[in-house]
Amino acid sequence: MKKNIKTQFLEGSNAVSLTIANIQPDVVSAYPITPQTHIVEDLAKFKAQGKANYEYLRAESEFAAASIVVGASATGSRVYSATSSQGLVLMMEVLYNASGLRLPVVMTVANRAVGGPISIWNDHSDAMAMRDASWTMFFAENHQEAVDLHIIAYKLAEEFNLPATVNIDGFILTHSFENVIIPSKSDIKKFLPSYKPALGTYLNPKKPVTLGAFFTPEHFWLEKKRIDEDLKHIITVFPKYYKDWKNILPSPISVKACLDDGLTEYCGPKNPSTLLVAMGSVVGTIKETLRHNKNVGILKIRSYRPFPKKSLQKIAYQCKHIAVIEKAMSSGAYGPLYSDVAASLPHFKGITSNHIVGLGGRDINIKTIQNIIKSAKRAQIKFW
Amino acid sequence: MIQIRIHGRGGQGVVTAAELLALAAFKEGYFAQAFPAFGVERSGAPIQSFVRIDNQAIITREQIQEPDILIIQDASLLHSSEVLFGIKKNTKLIINSPENPKTISQLLNKKIPAKNITSSPATEIALRLLGKNIVNTVILGAFIKQNKIIKLKSLLSAISEKFAEKDQSLINKNKAAITEAYTYVRK
Structure with missing residues (x-):
C-alpha cells in the first residue's frame, strides 16, 4: 500500500x-x-x-x-x-x-x-x-x-x-x-x-x-x-x-473476490450449485453467511443501470438454482432485480426464486440468509 | 470478533457511545464497525447501538444477535425483553446502577452471573462531574476496566477526536468522568 x-x-x-x-x-x-x-x-x-x-x-x-x-x-x-x-x-x-x-x-x-x-x-x-x-x-x-x-x-x-x-x-x-x-x-x-x-x-x-x-x-x-x-x-x-x-486507491477491505469486473463482483466456489444475486450492504451479511460454504456463491450487482447482463450470464448458466435477494417489490409482479435477472437468462434451465427482504428497515440476519438458501430449490417469491 | 450491544434511551448518547468505543478500537489498529438502530426519533425511546471489533475486516451488517458484551446505560430498561435478547452463557454486562452485581444478577433471575456483571454508579459520577445525567462516556470507563480490549489512553484520545469541535472544558470533564469510572472500586 x-x-x-x-x-x-x-x-x-x-x-x-x-x-x-x-x-x-x-x-x-x-x-x-x-x-x-x-x-x-x-x-x-x-x-x-x-x-x-x-x-x-x-x-x-x-x-x-x-x-x-x-x-x-x-x-x-x-x-x-x-x-x-x-x-x-x-x-x-x-x-x-x-x-x-x-x-x-x-x-x-x-x-x-x-x-x-x-x-x-x-x-x-x-x-x-x-x-x-x-x-x-x-x-x-x-x-x-x-x-x-x-x-x-x-x-x-x-x-x-x-x-x-x-x-x-x-x-x-x-x-x-x-x-x-x-x-x-x-x-x-x-x-x-x-x-x-x-x-x-x-x-x-x-x-x-x-x-x-x-x-x-x-x-x-x-x-x-x-x-x-x-x-x-x-x-x-x-x-x-x-x-x-x-x-x-486501494481498499481497506480484505475479502478477496473471485471475479470482479467492476459492474459485478462474484464471491464463492468456481461452480456454485446455488447462486445468490443481491445489491448494496446486504451483500456483506451474505458473504459472512457463505464464508465456509462450498456450494453457494454471491453475485453482487454494483451497476444496476446499465444492467450487466453478460457478467450475470457468465456465472448463472452454470448453476442449478438462482435466488435473487432484494429490498424492493413491484407489487402485483416480482421484485425489480428479479425481473432483470430472469429476463437476462432466457436459456436458464434451473430454478429461480425471488426473496424480498429488509423492507422498511427490517433487519436481515444470517439466519434469514441461511433459510433463503435452503428454500432456493423451490420456484417462488417470498417475503422475509 | 467481539460483539457489543448498547442499550439506552433517546438523548442519552447511545449512538455516540458506540462510535467512541469503535474509534478507540480503530486507534489500536483493529477493524471496527459501529452502527445504530434508531427507533422512533424522540427523546426517551429505547435505542440500541452496536459495535464490532476484529483483527480482520468486518463485512456483516446484521444487528447483533448474540452479544459478547452488553452495556446498559439506563437501569430502567433491565426488564425489557429486548435487552437480554440473545445473551450467551458468558455474556458480560456493564450497567449504570448504584446496586452491586449480586443484586443485579438476582433482578435478572440469574440469567447473567454476578461475576460477569460490572455495575458503575455512572449517573452519580455524571451528575457530579458533568452536571447532567448523560452517562454514555462515563460508563465506557467501566467497560475499559472490565474488558482489556481497549486501553484507557485510546478511549481518551477518541474523546478528544470526537468532541474536537466542542468546548475544551467539556472534553476535560468527560475525560475526568471516564477516568473516575475506570478507577472506581465498589466498597
Whole structure:
C-alpha cells in the first residue's frame, strides 16, 4: 500500500461528503431529509468553514434542489445533490429531464423506504422508483465502495453526458462507522480531470444552443434509443475505469473476490450449485453467511443501470438454482432485480426464486440468509 | 470478533457511545464497525447501538444477535425483553446502577452471573462531574476496566477526536468522568 494513503474511521455520510468535497463540484444543492441529512450538513459546513469553493444552495424542496442542479449543469458546471425516499419521488419529473437533456448530474440516494405507511428506514423502493429515468445507477456495499463509486459516477456521467446516482443504504451505511480511505484531490485528478465541456454543448451566450427542445414523433424515439445505446455502452468501459481507479486507491477491505469486473463482483466456489444475486450492504451479511460454504456463491450487482447482463450470464448458466435477494417489490409482479435477472437468462434451465427482504428497515440476519438458501430449490417469491 | 450491544434511551448518547468505543478500537489498529438502530426519533425511546471489533475486516451488517458484551446505560430498561435478547452463557454486562452485581444478577433471575456483571454508579459520577445525567462516556470507563480490549489512553484520545469541535472544558470533564469510572472500586 502506498505510504501517503491513510485509513480513517468515518461515518458513511462523512466519507461521502469528504469525497464529494475533493471531487470539487461547482454547485451543490439539496434539501435535507433523513437519512441523507448528514451528507448535506457536512457539505454546508465545509462551505461555511471556507474549506470548499462550491456554491451551496439549500433549496426549498427536493423538486427545487433537482431543478437547481439541472439548471447549473446546463450551464456547464459540475454539480451534486443528495436525497432519500419521498425527496427522490418529489424530484422525479426533473430526473427524467436530467437524462433527456443529457446532463451529467451526480446524486447520492441514501436509500429509504417510500411511504406510506411512513417509514424512515432503509430499503430500495426509492431507487426503484427512478429505475426507468435513464440514469446510471450504482449500489455500494460498504463505505469504500460508496467513495469509489462516486468518483466513477462523475467520470462516466461527464464522458457520456448522462446523469448518475450512487445508492447507499440509509442508516446501514450512512450512519455507520468503519474503516475507509478517502482519496485526496490529487488522487482524484489523476482519474477525473476538471470538467470542461466543449463550447456549444452547454448554455453560454458566446455560443447559444437549445437544450430540451420539443421532439416530434419522428425523432423522440430515436433520442430514447440513443440514450439506451449510450447507457449500454457504459458496460464496455466500466471494467477498465474501475480497475484504473482501484489502482490509484486501494481498499481497506480484505475479502478477496473471485471475479470482479467492476459492474459485478462474484464471491464463492468456481461452480456454485446455488447462486445468490443481491445489491448494496446486504451483500456483506451474505458473504459472512457463505464464508465456509462450498456450494453457494454471491453475485453482487454494483451497476444496476446499465444492467450487466453478460457478467450475470457468465456465472448463472452454470448453476442449478438462482435466488435473487432484494429490498424492493413491484407489487402485483416480482421484485425489480428479479425481473432483470430472469429476463437476462432466457436459456436458464434451473430454478429461480425471488426473496424480498429488509423492507422498511427490517433487519436481515444470517439466519434469514441461511433459510433463503435452503428454500432456493423451490420456484417462488417470498417475503422475509 | 467481539460483539457489543448498547442499550439506552433517546438523548442519552447511545449512538455516540458506540462510535467512541469503535474509534478507540480503530486507534489500536483493529477493524471496527459501529452502527445504530434508531427507533422512533424522540427523546426517551429505547435505542440500541452496536459495535464490532476484529483483527480482520468486518463485512456483516446484521444487528447483533448474540452479544459478547452488553452495556446498559439506563437501569430502567433491565426488564425489557429486548435487552437480554440473545445473551450467551458468558455474556458480560456493564450497567449504570448504584446496586452491586449480586443484586443485579438476582433482578435478572440469574440469567447473567454476578461475576460477569460490572455495575458503575455512572449517573452519580455524571451528575457530579458533568452536571447532567448523560452517562454514555462515563460508563465506557467501566467497560475499559472490565474488558482489556481497549486501553484507557485510546478511549481518551477518541474523546478528544470526537468532541474536537466542542468546548475544551467539556472534553476535560468527560475525560475526568471516564477516568473516575475506570478507577472506581465498589466498597
